[in-house]
Amino acid sequence: MLRQRIFDELNLRKQADDLGVKIWQTPSFLFIVMGIIIIAAMTGVYVVSINYDSPEVLVISESIVVVLLLTVGSFIIRTVEEVAKSNKMKSEFVSIASHQLKTPISELKWQTELLLTKFSKGLSEKQIEIMNEISHSGDKMGRLINDLLDVARIDQGQLALNKEKMNFCKMVEDAIDLQVSFAKLMNIELKMICNLKMLEVFVDKRRLAVVLDNLISNAIKYIDGSGKVDVIVESSDGFAQFCIRDNGVGIPRNEQNNLCQKFFRSNNSIKNQTDGTGLGLYIAKNIVEQSGGKLWFKSIENVGSEFYFSIPLVDSEKKGLAVLK
Amino acid sequence: MEKKKILIIEDDIVLQKALAEYLASENFEVKCSSDGEVGIKMAIEESPDLILLDIVLPKKDGYAVLEDVRKTESIKNVPIVLLTNLGSISDVEKALGLGATTYLVKADYKLEEVTAKVKEILKIQ
Incomplete structure (x- = not known):
């Protein structure tokens, strides 16, 4: 450090x-x-x-x-x-x-x-x-x-974030619904795994929808040919945690540190087949952080990627239980 | 059920007309003004149930209108939704500090969503 x-x-x-x-x-x-x-x-x-x-x-x-x-x-x-x-x-x-x-x-x-x-x-x-x-x-x-x-x-x-109380599970569900036809078109199996009905978070619903839309569409876009995308929502230590896992082209190791920088686009095998400005992750990371959470990822080139983010749950935030690790 | 009255203060005529027609089709009585000065006069005369207010306006800007409404006894409690395309922290903080009920960024909201917000504030099913 x-x-x-x-x-x-x-x-x-x-x-x-x-x-x-x-x-x-x-x-x-x-x-x-x-x-x-x-x-x-x-x-x-x-x-x-x-x-x-x-x-x-x-x-x-x-x-x-x-x-x-x-x-x-x-x-x-x-x-x-x-x-x-x-x-x-x-x-x-x-x-x-x-x-x-x-x-x-x-x-x-x-x-x-x-x-x-x-x-x-x-x-x-x-x-x-x-x-x-x-x-x-x-x-x-x-x-x-x-x-x-x-x-x-x-x-x-x-x-500026216009925050209000929202059900995180429902938001993820809605974001997935919006991408179902795109996933089908790309021959991708898109699945949500969530055993919970309600995770209350205090967020700007439009901005968080941008974050979700970005992560889900990226996972679909960066799979070469057919593939699988799993979205997992769970509660962890006072946070609502989102994970999206794909078996796509992955991110080259030497580029992983730059991934959340603005205008950065990875030089992976299908860069030229996908459109993008290289701003999505930079914006997503900032929105998540400004909402009190954090965003991180793991990726292996030609194996796939896992993107995570967490947002404090309303109850934990009130009681001061949500502490970022 | 009696129609709720909405006052739109918006200088962009295309937006003003689109919003007015949409709200009218959703059973609201709609009044419109294209500048802040006439807007505040109409607010006093018409006593609307809710005001949709732009910030960048000729003659008197939205912040000044907001202050005037909150200072005028007969209309001081009328909910005011700021409809703007400015959306930085300072714009929002200033608007909310002056007593706006909420703010919506026009380019991000559909007419349907603006109407839903109006209904939510006025507690209309």
Whole structure:
């Protein structure tokens, strides 16, 4: 843990990428420079003090040290200010883009829904079929924009969860129902194993549905040919635990550490046959963590994968029993 | 059964019309306004059972309308559902802090779901 922390602190290229600044502008680099300058300046003052027995020279050398420290210090402050300013601008952009992009999508979705549910009398089967396809395209576009905006919000610490009490078992059941026809189409046997009827959790039902949809569709998508996907729901130490197991292509060992990073897509054998933005797991992990749980996985290439996540149960949360291990 | 009255304050006419027609077909009496200033006047005159309120509005934004409603004795307890496409933590916290009953992100909700939420709040089966 400590080693990783030190490694991260010294990984200036990553820091620069994360903060959107040049390497020499990263706080770690500037602190290293400041450290070197302090050591050099102290040594300089020491050398001056033993070589020149003059208070004037000592005062001048100490003044130079102070000026140097103030210059580097103000430079660090300016960099931090710039990073904060660019973050604020990014946040404002997200807010504006969210409103501007989502409004036409809302219009498209609501109009097609109104037509299909309230004014479909007189429409031919073909016309209804086309309208349904338009509606699905609108949903797809909405999901893509949501993914991009969610990532931006996660980065800004601004992802809002509208939490309410939900039955976790029912949510998983509903998520599976939505994927049954897709699984059939892909020749995959999709099964849910759950002996419980009720596991009460406090979650944002839409966001958790995104997590479930993501994990289930990934398991189906990343099986080459026919295969099997099992979804297991159980209660474990004050948490509702979800596990999805597939016998798909798996994730290469050297890529497993990067899997939950944004825009990362594994170079497995069927990467080019499946669509995706590489944002799903990054978003899923953040939603689960913001809901008080955690997400993890085990995978062996060409054998299959198991993805898990846990969410605190309402009762355990109240009693303070749900503690993440 | 007497029809429940819903006031929609929404400046996007396409969305406003779609929502109004859907709610009307679900047996609600619907009133509409396209800006915040007229919206608050209509809320006082019509005393709706529930207000569906957009945030980004001309003349007076949704937050100001929300504050005005909560300060006006005759309508201060009317449930207000914010319908918005803004959805960051700060937007939501601000809205709920000012007394919104709940908020829904328009692009994520179907008309059917918005209506279900309205019925749930008004305790209509």
